[in-house]
Amino acid sequence: MFKRLSIIAAGVITALTLVNPLHAAENWRAWNIHNDGHPNTAAMDRFSELVEEATGGEVKVEVFHGGVLGSQPDALEQVRLGAIELGNFNLGPIGPMVKEANLVSLPFIFKSVPHMFRVLEGDAGTAIADAMAEAGVKPLAWVDAGARSFYSQKEINTPEDVEGLKIRVMNNNLYTSMISAMGGNPSPMAFAEVQQALKTGVVDGAENNFPSFKNVGHYEVTSHYSLSEHLIIPECICVNTAKFDGLSPELQDAVRGAAEEAALYQRELWAVQSEQARKDVEAAGIKVNEIADKGPFQEAMVKVYDEYLAANPDMKELVEMAQATE
Secondary structure (H helix, E strand, O other): OHHHHHHHHHHHHHHHHHHOOOOOOEEEEEEOOOOOOOHHHHHHHHHHHHHHHHOOOOEEEEEEOOOOOOOHHHHHHHHHHOOOOEEEEEOHHHOOOOHHHHHHHOOOOOOOHHHHHHHHOOHHHHHHHHHHHHOOEEEEEEEOOOOEEEEEOOOOOOHHHHOOOEEEEOOOHHHHHHHHHOOOEEEEOOHHHHHHHHHHOOOOEEEEOHHHHHHOOHHHHOOEEEEEEEEOOOEEEEEEHHHHHOOOHHHHHHHHHHHHHHHHHHHHHHHHHHHHHHHHHHHOOOEEEEOOOOHHHHHHOHHHHHHHHHHOHHHHHHHHHHHHOO
16 A cells, blocks of 8 residues: 555656756855955845845855955955855956956046946946956946045145155055055055054055944054045955856846845945944044045046056046946
8 A cells, every 4th residue: 555655656756857847956155255244244144045035945055254265366266167156256356357347446437436336337337247257257246345545644635635645555556556646655565564554654644445444443543534535446246157157047037136135235234334434433533534526636647547548458448438427
């Protein structure tokens, strides 16, 4: 009796499988350099939840925080090759691999963070995304990483205010050229060395976003934060192109939708954290000054842009596209 029922049950399962074949779930790993408490960590966890819900469990994402799967360059290469399926990457390190991504590293290319998102959500962003996807790292959504501004012992309102100052910058020719174009002395150095360099006067100033300015204590050894917003380098939730292309159109839409919703959540969290960091440093005595007209700064960058475009003429159209975005 029981043997006969088992045979019948096996036959039914076989028949159902032939009519509606079972698909193995996609189990993806995601890289994130940030730790608990960071907006991106919360957003990536939200993304994982949304993906599983939106795909009915057909795609599951396990997020590894704190850079445990490797450094950003290593993780970027692993996603490109498909060893890791997803990552939350800053576009800065993607520039050497995808020249179109270097657009975001041009100083003063964006007028503000909202302007940056308008550029990325327009034709220029599509060109960047397409080039990244061709290289194996497809952006699903753009996330906020704030705007970098100058901080020093003096207020900066014009390029002339930078003249003669030793300013710490990241080690990138575009950033050193930016400071030189304003008459300053660029001083590339490791981020961990900046606090002591500011304290001892090895450098007169540096640049970063509000949360970093506060969290690492640079506000303790400076007095002014000037909202130049000269670099606005976004981040992305990116997926291995081949893995994504291997999904059905319905699953692709679900995964992309989950990423876009998680990105909006991240932007909300970032805005709250950035606003709080500003309030905290102002309460500690930092004088924050708005820069009403960034035109003179952008005009000072003409030489920087000319040199960059002379070396990269195929970037001219993309730069003009970004500059023309209202």
